[in-house]
Amino acid sequence: MLTATVLALGACPTAAQAFGEDADHPPAGPSGGASGDTLTAGVGTRVTVRQVSGPKGGSSAKPVAPVDPNWKPPACWYEPVATPEQLKASVESLKKGGDLVHVTPSLSWGEELMVNHYEKGETQSDGAEGYKNFNIGKKGKFWRGVMNPDVKDTIEARQCETNLFWQDADTVPDIENAPTPKILAEYAYNKVKVPKTEVELKPEGKSTVNLPTWVWLDKGEFEPVKVRAELPGTGIWAETTAKPVGLHLEPGTSDAETFPADGDCPADEDGGIGTPYTKGSAKEDPPCGIKYLRATGGQSYEMKASITWEITWEGTGRAGGRLPNGTFEGTQDVTVQEIQSINR
Template structure:
């Protein structure tokens, strides 16, 4: 058997169709997708059409998801779900399955066993367990299908939802552990949070002296809460959840061990919407509420001072679901190069 290359797996990311193929006599999931005589993959032209989620996102989004956009990272290595189950109306489900079938059967060079397997899968919903995709029951229920977050289509976790689509009458709970809920929508929205670029203000800026306190602050007029809304509108179901990230504290990394942080914990907390306090004339000898005092010259180089802001994350939903707490996230800003010089004394 030819080796199977998997980049194509985004079409079958949740494993729904792969499971159907595996259930057929004499066919293993490892045999899918089929390969041509040279070992190359044969594919259809509608990759992801049937299984890509219908959840949409709006607000301060990074456009990519997976907690990778703009450097916003969830605490404790938490990750949102990569797949779940969503409703599709009979017409939506029919269109998806028929497109899958037509692409497989009509694609040049496709293996006969693949065509047979996909045909048998199609028959479950057209002429087998269900009749004509339950089109005569439109408005009475929906097919619940496995769907994957398009931002994580190549993530192995996207194959966790492998149950075949099932018809669920209105008012009946879907028989899937990961049937989409406001909580799942909130978690998916979390992965889209984009923190705006905002450089920490320093005084003195970029150039300071040994043992001279450097003040650091984030102005509340610049650093504000951000929100992302995830909405599902499919199969007669409309749900949405809005996630809001609010800055809570800032931790400074001075770029050298030869420094004293203010406060000593290094954690500057938020106060009235801002973190730290701007430097004011005449405060040179005072200890800043947030800042650093360098104890050694940077010589001919600089110290990379970096600030990491922790954001608290909360959410609400359209059906007033009781919110489950989401983990805080952190945003690590770009390092700022600080030159530290010795104070030159003049002697006579």
């Protein structure tokens, strides 16, 4: 039985390793706080995330913005955090007034609760049954709620605030906000970073009035990006994939025509968008491009190029589906000259 608590989150400055933590899967960020004899949820997570395929854009790569403004990632969920032995060691350290060795540095609790409820097995005032000697000898872990570190501290994020509770090995709690492949996929959404939106232009340098500027994407740079999220100790995983499916062009001036007319350039079957310019195509209408009708007069037009990324996911037990498409916008300066010729 879970015992919900609604308390302010705090941080303890000690740098000791958290219980249930290991070198390969440390919790990310702060993890919660306590008041009196109650233990609250944290905002850190043990979920690991890594990119498994696709181009890596380095510092220039950024998360996509969901097309649906109402879509939100999961605010909180539950995770395993400590074995019986780890919890007992934590409490023994706490009783001795130590430096909280084996106790998560930013998730603390009152000694009375930990001794009476988890060591002596006393039932709480709300009827929650206690745990005799920290469940030593049983297979499983104590779980806690965590807040998604990517979302603000909201009422929704505090829905997982609870005291530590027991879960048998190889099982997942059958409760609201229990971890699922979809929750991990949604968490990974914000971890999918796509390359900076910068399209290829021809002619390079300067465009010419009334002659089309061809626009296309470098297929090698704009390949699908796949990110994998896993929750250690549960067998739950998900892979979230972003695939470029379209490009929208805005010339930066009303004195221009786009190709196609609506400025939307769909992806080809092989994933490419637009067609590279070839010699002799200067006067042809490109599948994707812009024709400027007036020169810039020594300045530049600010062309906007927005790529739409289709987001899908798959996970444990052949689960899968779609998440809201994402967009990523970039701007490029385009100078347009008056002369009616182009280098071939």
